[in-house]
Amino acid sequence: MEAVQPSDRLYCLDVCTNESWKWMKTIMDTQKRVTILGVPFLHATKKETVDVLTRRIEENKQTQVVTANPEIVMLGRQNASYMELLKRSQVVTPDGIGVVLASRWIGQPLPERVAGYELLHALMVQADTYGWKYVLLGASPESCAGAADRLKEQYPHARYSGHFDGYFSEAEEKQILEHIRRERPHLLFVALGAPRQEEWIARHLPELPVNLAMGVGGSFDVISGKVKRAPVFWQKLNLEWMYRLLSQPKRWRRQLLLPKFALSVIWNQIILRRK
Incomplete structure (x- = not known):
């Protein structure tokens, strides 16, 4: 199956209730968003x-997905062109x-939370169900190859x-x-790190026969087994960021953006309430 064309769409009415399709039509029509420090987040569960x-x-609409954490939001605040890309x-x-x-906090x-790693796997479940094609781009040679092997094993029908x-x-990029x-893949997962992965997608996606492209950060490292994801205990406590910091101390500079993000949200809300 090639990337979806108008005459060759995928239908999953057999696995979706009328209510879910009604909800999807509503949200796609209204595109409900929650804007935080200028970044519009989709108001939806995973x-x-x-x-x-x-x-x-299914509707053959091209989509760039950004899984934005506080670091990405703050990168957008520091870089006007990147903020425009996010918008x-x-x-x-x-x-x-x-x-x-x-x-x-803003009401x-x-x-x-809709984490990129989990969203990648959720999309691969869909790919396994509908026979979608997928391509991986990014990370180290070992991580990328390892992730490809793991995904092929886990989702054999994708x-x-x-x-x-x-x-x-540059020459290899052309190839x-x-x-x-x-x-003509349905899914393109790009693991080049922010902001490079989002910028790469935004630059090339309009010219590619790809349905959906998403930056996935360090997901290939985790999928390949090179890096361990935080144990479920840490995930349930919403402390995955702390686990990553403890296991990868070199991330401390990036983590400085977290308090800046919190203070920016609070200060922005105070200003809005005074108006």
């Missing part, structure tokens, strides 16, 4: 987000408890269409783009 993205693929992206999800807490609570590590020359054009 399941609802997957439903929305599945519908967009133009079709779907931005709250990848971080800090974003969810911020939404509660527009997001339903839950159609693997190639993987490329993140260390490519990668040509491969993607030839394969």
Whole structure:
């Protein structure tokens, strides 16, 4: 199956109730968002987000997905062009408890955290169900190849269409783009780190026959087994960020953006309330 065309759409009415389709039509029509420090987050649970993205693929709508944590929001605050990219992206999800807490503080609570790693796997479940094609791009050669092997094992009915590590020359990039054009994948997962991965997608996606492209940060490292994800205990306490900091101390500079994010949200809300 090639990337979805108007005459060759995928239908999943057999697994979706009329109510869920009604909800999806409503949210796609209204595009309800919660704006936090200028970044518009989709107001949806993980399941609802997957439903929305599945519908967009079915309707042959091209989608850039950004899973934005506080670090990405603050990068947008520091870089005007990156902020514009975030605003133009079709779907931005709250990848971080800090974003969810911020939404509660401003009185527009997001339903839950929608982490990029979990969203990747949820989309792969859909790919396994409908036979979608997927391509991996980014990370180290070992992590990218390892992630490809793991995903092929875990989702045997999804159609693997190639993987490329993140260390490519300009000439190699042209070959990668040509491969993607030839394969016409439904899903393109890009692990180049923020903001590079989002900028790469925004620059190339309009010219590619790809339904959905998403930056996935360090997900390939975790999927391949090179890096361990935080244990469930830490995840349930919403302390995955602390686990990563303890296991990867070199991240401390990036973590400094977290208190800046919190203070920016509080200060921004104080100013709005005074108006």
